[in-house]
Amino acid sequence: MVLSETIPLRTGYEMPKIGLGTWQISRSITALRVMEALELGYRHIDCAPGFRNMREAAQGVKDFFDAHPDVDVRFFYLVNK
Incomplete structure (x- = not known):
């Protein structure tokens, strides 16, 4: 799997299958890692x-x-649950 593989959404947009998970990244370095x-x-x-x-x-x-x-920016996804 590569970063360019996507999942189709009902909106017609396609979201990348692979994303950076920010869980357990310390706050002091999160901005840099993102x-x-x-x-x-x-x-x-x-x-x-x-x-x-x-x-x-x-x-x-x-x-x-x-x-x-x-x-x-239209092809960027910031996911919040």
């Missing part, structure tokens, strides 16, 4: 309130899109 994953080609980041690092994950996403304004 940004690194996005730099590597991930377009699916998995979060949850219980992980206690959602704000940091969102900061990593913001940092990535600030650094790469040419990347289309």
Whole structure:
């Protein structure tokens, strides 16, 4: 399986099958790890309130899109359960 494999959604969009799970990533490095994953080609980041690092994950996403304004945000998935 590769990062480009997707799952079709009822909306017509396709979500990447593989995403970065942020569970057990310490808050002090979550933003960095999320940004690194996005730099590597991930377009699916998995979060949850219980992980206690959602704000940091969102900061990593913001940092990535600030650094790469040419990347289309419509093909990015930040999943929250």
